[in-house]
Amino acid sequence: MQKQIKLVRRPVGTPSKEDFEFAHVPVGEPEEGEVLVKTTYISVDPYLRGRMNDAKSYVAPFELDSVITSGVVGQVVQSKSPKFEKNDVVTGSLGWQEYSVAKESEIRKIDTKLAPASAYLSVLGMTGLTAYFGLLDIGKPQEGETVVVSGAAGAVGSVVGQIAKVKGAHVVGIAGSDEKIAYLKKELGFDAAINYKTEDVGTALRNTCPDGIDVYFENVGGEIGEAVLPLLNKFARIPVCGAISAYNNKEADKGLRVQGYLIKTSALMQGFTVGDYASGFKEGSQALAGWYQEGKIQYEETVTEGFDQTIEAFLDLFQGANLGKAIVKVSEIE
Amino acid sequence: MQKQIKLVRRPVGTPSKEDFEFAHVPVGEPEEGEVLVKTTYISVDPYLRGRMNDAKSYVAPFELDSVITSGVVGQVVQSKSPKFEKNDVVTGSLGWQEYSVAKESEIRKIDTKLAPASAYLSVLGMTGLTAYFGLLDIGKPQEGETVVVSGAAGAVGSVVGQIAKVKGAHVVGIAGSDEKIAYLKKELGFDAAINYKTEDVGTALRNTCPDGIDVYFENVGGEIGEAVLPLLNKFARIPVCGAISAYNNKEADKGLRVQGYLIKTSALMQGFTVGDYASGFKEGSQALAGWYQEGKIQYEETVTEGFDQTIEAFLDLFQGANLGKAIVKVSEIE
Numbered sequence: 001m002q003k004q005i006k007l008v009r010r011p012v013g014t015p016s017k018e019d020f021e022f023a024h025v026p027v028g029e030p031e032e033g034e035v036l037v038k039t040t041y042i043s044v045d046p047y048l049r050g051r052m053n054d055a056k057s058y059v060a061p062f063e064l065d066s067v068i069t070s071g072v073v074g075q076v077v078q079s080k081s082p083k084f085e086k087n088d089v090v091t092g093s094l095g096w097q098e099y100s101v102a103k104e105s106e107i108r109k110i111d112t113k114l115a116p117a118s119a120y121l122s123v124l125g126m127t128g129l130t131a132y133f134g135l136l137d138i139g140k141p142q143e144g145e146t147v148v149v150s151g152a153a154g155a156v157g158s159v160v161g162q163i164a165k166v167k168g169a170h171v172v173g174i175a176g177s178d179e180k181i182a183y184l185k186k187e188l189g190f191d192a193a194i195n196y197k198t199e200d201v202g203t204a205l206r207n208t209c210p211d212g213i214d215v216y217f218e219n220v221g222g223e224i225g226e227a228v229l230p231l232l233n234k235f236a237r238i239p240v241c242g243a244i245s246a247y248n249n250k251e252a253d254k255g256l257r258v259q260g261y262l263i264k265t266s267a268l269m270q271g272f273t274v275g276d277y278a279s280g281f282k283e284g285s286q287a288l289a290g291w292y293q294e295g296k297i298q299y300e301e302t303v304t305e306g307f308d309q310t311i312e313a314f315l316d317l318f319q320g321a322n323l324g325k326a327i328v329k330v331s332e333i334e
Numbered sequence: 335m336q337k338q339i340k341l342v343r344r345p346v347g348t349p350s351k352e353d354f355e356f357a358h359v360p361v362g363e364p365e366e367g368e369v370l371v372k373t374t375y376i377s378v379d380p381y382l383r384g385r386m387n388d389a390k391s392y393v394a395p396f397e398l399d400s401v402i403t404s405g406v407v408g409q410v411v412q413s414k415s416p417k418f419e420k421n422d423v424v425t426g427s428l429g430w431q432e433y434s435v436a437k438e439s440e441i442r443k444i445d446t447k448l449a450p451a452s453a454y455l456s457v458l459g460m461t462g463l464t465a466y467f468g469l470l471d472i473g474k475p476q477e478g479e480t481v482v483v484s485g486a487a488g489a490v491g492s493v494v495g496q497i498a499k500v501k502g503a504h505v506v507g508i509a510g511s512d513e514k515i516a517y518l519k520k521e522l523g524f525d526a527a528i529n530y531k532t533e534d535v536g537t538a539l540r541n542t543c544p545d546g547i548d549v550y551f552e553n554v555g556g557e558i559g560e561a562v563l564p565l566l567n568k569f570a571r572i573p574v575c576g577a578i579s580a581y582n583n584k585e586a587d588k589g590l591r592v593q594g595y596l597i598k599t600s601a602l603m604q605g606f607t608v609g610d611y612a613s614g615f616k617e618g619s620q621a622l623a624g625w626y627q628e629g630k631i632q633y634e635e636t637v638t639e640g641f642d643q644t645i646e647a648f649l650d651l652f653q654g655a656n657l658g659k660a661i662v663k664v665s666e667i668e
Contacts, residue, residue, distance in 0.1 A: 271599060
């Protein structure tokens with residue numbers, strides 16, 4: 001038997017422990033073309049909140065009384081596929097459980113010599129690709145332009161800012177603690193960083209973006225996203241990746257209407273999800289791995305130890321507590 | 335001497351007569367490379383409201399105590415340019431006055447055999463080009479897709495809907511009177527039209543857009559623009575042309591935040607102004623003239639007679655009174 005985590009109630013507003021339940025279920029047996037994977041790391045991500053609602057979105061909602069799924073790194077313990085061998089380290093979208101039976105098409109091998117296994121849930125995984133495509137395909141930063149990113153110390157935002165630096169932009173991050181601000185400036189090379197909890201964001205943006213804002217990578221929405229609007233330059237671009245400030249709202253999310261700002265500046269706002277770019281994943285992964293090896297992109301993790309802490313690690317995302325990618329370590333790689 | 339209209343006070347909220355003043359000034363004398371133009375038609379447009387504020391926008395604000403300018407059609411009465419002869423009918427951005435001295439680079443000749451002179455202020459002028467580029471460059475309607483346009487009976491909206499029909503889309507217009515609704519359906523061939531003053535726009539959109547909305551051409555902003563959001567299809571496009579509902583707001587324009595909707599559908603919102611497409615004006619004008627000659631694009635005008643009525647004609651725009659392009663007829667072409 002093994003433990004797994006099921007969604008038993010759709011959260012109203014901020015999720016709570018009572019929305020989830022641990023279950024004891026059989027480990028399962030792989031059939032032809034399948035492997036049994038022992039879970040090493042589980043990725044906990046803000047976007048999962050959206051899948052907990054019973055609403056049409058870009059991915060189907062989670063079913064009630066079913067196991068939650070997200071990005072997972074694990075190790076093959078038994079293989080009935082010619083493509084995988086015992087002890088291969090793999091990644092895929094798998095369940096919040098200690099062991100998963102996975103079809104060979106659901107997982108891919110990862111190279112733990114290139115980077116630690118957990119990096120494949122962050123900078124070399126979906127969050128890195130999210131940053132890559134949102135920034136480069138929609139944001140299109142040019143050398144010397146100003147790029148602002150909110151949620152800058154998070155898994156996506158930290159990669160956005162570093163790619164923008166690679167592209168020669170003036171990069172300003174917005175985050176929620178002095179520790180994060182210091183990390184962005186000292187470790188990641190951001191040109192400036194703003195603590196939205198202690199500074200007036202509008203004033204701080206005017207001070208740190210003397211030439212206006214060309215690209216705003218939106219991770220948080222709400223009032224932070226609005227503070228950017230008066231500073232947009234002509235033909236500014238806003239990749240809209242997330243709106244974590246609104247994910248737990250019970251009421252409709254209301255604020256400044258953007259139309260007037262977009263007209264004045266001929267600016268573009270575009271929502272996206274990494275799945276829109278599936279055909280480019282190989283190219284994006286190679287670029288990210290290259291920058292990682294050259295030391296141009298670093299990453300940080302907030303690692304929570306133990307499968308039993310998975311729900312807490314998820315709930316912590318909405319407290320703004322994590323620096324970089326939030327993951328849960330379930331077991332050691334052998 | 336001649337009459338002209340000056341802006342003497344920056345409007346607060348809805349403009350009023352007291353913001354403007356008639357002045358009596360000399361007619362002026364053309365120098366080398368200039369012509370004297372007798373004003374035939376003056377274009378009154380919602381976007382002029384924005385230029386009356388002292389705020390950075392895509393065009394410079396009007397100066398106080400100076401003549402207001404907009405699109406004008408007129409006739410050359412005296413030419414000191416080899417490019418123009420007496421009686422040529424011309425168009426350009428000129429003053430709200432009975433006569434203008436214009437540099438030869440500020441005006442261009444128009445062909446009144448192809449269409450009535452006033453059409454060069456609407457379907458064959460800047461409003462037609464606004465519809466053309468906003469819809470085709472940003473909206474990119476495909477055959478069989480659903481296009482919704484607000485301000486549908488207005489100068490821009492009516493052309494947007496007709497071009498969308500040329501492109502094979504299912505076209506739904508939103509306007510503010512039963513007369514306008516009948517005009518859109520019976521005269522312009524819209525598939526459906528919604529009277530926002532008597533119908534619940536959200537319900538009416540669900541009924542008239544059974545396959546969702548692929549393109550929303552935004553002319554009005556406010557609650558009408560919001561009613562569209564829940565119906566957007568994946569990869570929907572929203573050209574943001576105007577937000578007339580907010581132009582006279584004294585307070586910040588607040589409403590539903592769009593981020594969540596854009597993320598769910600990977601939708602794009604892009605502000606624009608016709609000036610962004612200056613390099614394509616020739617191509618756009620030719621396409622519009624071709625469709626006009628083929629009878630695929632019709633236009634309607636609300637003509638106010640007499641220069642003295644120009645201010646009223648402008649103020650009427652914000653009452654939603656006009657059908658099609660609002661123009662003022664100042665004199666006859668000889």
